[in-house]
Amino acid sequence: MAVDQNLKIELGKQGVFVTTIEELYNWGRKNSVWPMNFGLACCAIEMIATTMARYDLARFGAEVFRPSPRQADLMIISGTVTKKMAPQVVRLYNQMGEPRYVIAMGACAISGGPFKQGYNVLKGIDRYIPVDVHIPGCPPRPEALLEAFMTLQKKIDEQSLTGEGRPRHLDAEAMGEFPVPDLGEHDLEPASNKGVWDVPVVIR
Amino acid sequence: MKTVEEIKAAILAAVPGAGVTVVQNPGPAAQHSLLLDAAHAVAVAKFLRDDAELNLDFLSNVTGVDWPDKEIAEKVKVTKQVEKEVDGALTTVEETVEETRKHVQPGYLEVVYHLFSMEKKHGPVVLRMRTGNRSDQVTLPSFTPVWRSADFQEREVFDLYGVVFEGHPDLRRILMWDEFKDHPMRKDYVDPDDFEYEPTAHDEVLKRAQAHQEKVAAAMEAGQ
Numbered sequence: 174m175a176v177d178q179n180l181k182i183e184l185g186k187q188g189v190f191v192t193t194i195e196e197l198y199n200w201g202r203k204n205s206v207w208p209m210n211f212g213l214a215c216c217a218i219e220m221i222a223t224t225m226a227r228y229d230l231a232r233f234g235a236e237v238f239r240p241s242p243r244q245a246d247l248m249i250i251s252g253t254v255t256k257k258m259a260p261q262v263v264r265l266y267n268q269m270g271e272p273r274y275v276i277a278m279g280a281c282a283i284s285g286g287p288f289k290q291g292y293n294v295l296k297g298i299d300r301y302i303p304v305d306v307h308i309p310g311c312p313p314r315p316e317a318l319l320e321a322f323m324t325l326q327k328k329i330d331e332q333s334l335t336g337e338g339r340p341r342h343l344d345a346e347a348m349g350e351f352p353v354p355d356l357g358e359h360d361l362e363p364a365s366n367k368g369v370w371d372v373p374v375v376i377r
Numbered sequence: 378m379k380t381v382e383e384i385k386a387a388i389l390a391a392v393p394g395a396g397v398t399v400v401q402n403p404g405p406a407a408q409h410s411l412l413l414d415a416a417h418a419v420a421v422a423k424f425l426r427d428d429a430e431l432n433l434d435f436l437s438n439v440t441g442v443d444w445p446d447k448e449i450a451e452k453v454k455v456t457k458q459v460e461k462e463v464d465g466a467l468t469t470v471e472e473t474v475e476e477t478r479k480h481v482q483p484g485y486l487e488v489v490y491h492l493f494s495m496e497k498k499h500g501p502v503v504l505r506m507r508t509g510n511r512s513d514q515v516t517l518p519s520f521t522p523v524w525r526s527a528d529f530q531e532r533e534v535f536d537l538y539g540v541v542f543e544g545h546p547d548l549r550r551i552l553m554w555d556e557f558k559d560h561p562m563r564k565d566y567v568d569p570d571d572f573e574y575e576p577t578a579h580d581e582v583l584k585r586a587q588a589h590q591e592k593v594a595a596a597m598e599a600g601q
Contacts, residue, residue, distance in 0.1 A: 257554050290582060292561050292568040293553070356554040360569035372573045 195334045203234075203329040206274065206322075209245035210238035211265065214252025216279040216312040223315040233322055242268040247325070249318075250304075253281035253288060254295040256361050263353045266302045271342030271349075274329070276321050277304045280311045287311070300365035302351055378499040381409040384431065391424045392417055400505060410489070410503035415517055418506055419544070422523040425492065425502065433492040433502055436524035439531055441538035442487040445511070445564045450479050484511045486540050490520060490527075508540060511563070519545035537562035 176191050184191050212220060224230045224238065239245040242265045254262055266275070277298055280286030288294035298304065305328060306321045313321075332340050341347040351369065354361040365372075379387065385397045388411075396414030413421055425433045452475055459472045486508045493500030508515045519542035520527040531542045532551040539560035542548055550557060559566055572589040575582055 257552075290568075292566075296571060296574075356556045358556060358558040360571065364569075364571055364573075373576075375574065375576055375578075 198334065199330050199332060202272065203326040205234045206247045206325070206329070207237045207239050207245050208235055208247040208249050209242055209265070209269070210240040211248070212251045213254060213258065213262075214279075214281065216251035216282070219312045219315055220249055220251045220278065220318060223318045228315040228319060230319070230322065233319075233326065235322065242266075243270060245269055246272065247274045247276065249276045249278055250282040250298050251278045253286070254298050255293055256295055257293070257356070259295045259298070259301065259361060260353045260356065262298060263301045263351055267350050267353070271347075272340045274306075274325055275302060275304045276306045276308065276318075276325060278308045278318060278321070279313055280309060283307045283309065295361070297370075300370045301354060302366075303369055378497075378502075379431065381411060381502075384425075384502065385411060387428065387431070388421050388424060391428070392420045395421050397421070408501070408503060410505050412505045412507065415506060418504075418518045419520070419523065422504075422520050425504075426523055430497075431502070432494045432496045433500065435493045435495045435500075436490060436520065436526045437493055437501070438489075438491040439520075439527055439534060440489040440491075441534040441540060441562065442489060443511070443538055443563045444484045444487060446484040447482045448479055449482055450477050452476070453478050485509065486511055486515060486538055488517060488531075488534055488540055492524075515539055516541045516543050518543050519548075521545050536560070539563065 176193065181191050212218075222228060224236065230236055235247070242248075246269070248266055248269065250262065266273070275298075277283045281288060281294065282298050283304075285291070285294050285296035289296055295301075299307075306324050308317050308321045310317055332338060334340070334343060341349075348368070352363075352366055354363060354366075381399050385399055388395055388397050395417035398412040400410045400412050402408045402410070425431055454473050455476050456471055456473050458469050459474075460467055461470045462468075463470070488506050490504040491500075492502040492504065506517050508517060517540055519531055521531060521542070522544060528545075528547070529551060531540075531545055532548060534540050535542060535545075535548055536550040536552050537560055549555065553561070561568075570585075570589055570592070572582070572586045573593070575586040578586040
């Protein structure tokens with residue numbers, strides 16, 4: 174139930190704080206998103222720069238990079254996902270506890286980038302795991318990562334705790350574990366996870 | 378430093394019976410190389426490393442090269458007996474005719490080694506070895522026991538070209554995964570067909586994306 178904004182401000186002036194559980198819960202969640210300590214290629218350098226004093230990711234409550242997937246909420250796929258690495262990335266994602274979010278950082282992570290036509294690079298990590306925010310760029314500047322982070326915070330803030338778009342940890346039906354692709358004789362098998370990524374229709 | 382011809386002479390003096398051929402480089406670099414036969418290659422390598430004058434103690438680079446089967450068309454002048462009408466009567470006349478003859482030059486895999494001397498500050502000396510063919514005779518001797526730095530690079534050549542190095546202590550794939558079957562740097566390698574989504578396809582990519590769409594459409598029709 175939404176509280177009238179003007180009434181809320183008026184009550185605030187009188188020293189009365191009114192909120193909803195949803196608002197309070199999401200406010201807490203969005204300001205303590207802990208990323209996983211994990212980088213794949215040159216984008217990781219920009220990610221590290223973002224955490225340092227000049228750009229200071231700590232301003233958004235995300236300074237604690239967790240070296241274990243069990244303690245992390247956010248996976249920043251920072252760099253080229255090779256086909257050899259893809260099963261490990263999916264496995265790490267599976268090991269993260271809900272609620273978990275994914276930022277695909279840079280051209281390689283979102284589509285394969287300059288290596289798209291290569292035989293050894295995955296054409297976008299969104300083929301295997303759901304991605305919340307995509308950042309283009311090669312590599313994206315720290316400002317772009319901050320923008321993506323703020324977009325993710327906005328997304329968390331707007332999540333309703335009940336109904337269709339509720340977070341996956343509040344949805345008993347939600348997919349918990351995502352199939353890890355096998356290293357096949359010629360390519361990864363399967364080439365994408367059904368239900369996670371459907372081939373977009375290209376209009377020519 | 379000695380020229381390739383002098384090195385060849387030194388090798389032949391030290392390793393009797395070794396097959397050494399000088400491969401000329403016609404370019405301005407004129408970096409000629411020595412083609413070794415597989416049977417004596419390790420003995421030759423040990424000589425090049427241990428010889429007091431050459432002292433090639435550093436292997437800087439190992440390269441693989443794939444030379445696929447090549448069809449060569451040659452124009453040959455052939456003298457033939459041709460029946461012709463000359464002045465109303467059939468007579469046999471000798472005539473020179475130009476014919477194109479095609480023959481296939483069998484392909485092979487080649488490994489190139491670049492050697493330097495840290496001690497004498499000279500180099501490079503370029504060595505080459507060739508396999509018998511590209512399918513079943515792909516074994517070459519490993520230089521890893523002679524130069525330790527050949528280890529990972531020979532594994533890479535094994536992974537991407539399929540050259541099997543005999544005497545290598547740990548010959549596994551290094552870049553691709555162990556279950557992988559192909560050799561991606563060979564000229565006849567076919568990439569996996571993951572062209573299902575190409576939003577801005579053009580040129581070669583567009584052709585491949587269209588070929589993929591046609592394949593999917595044909596599979597759909599066959600399924601129905």
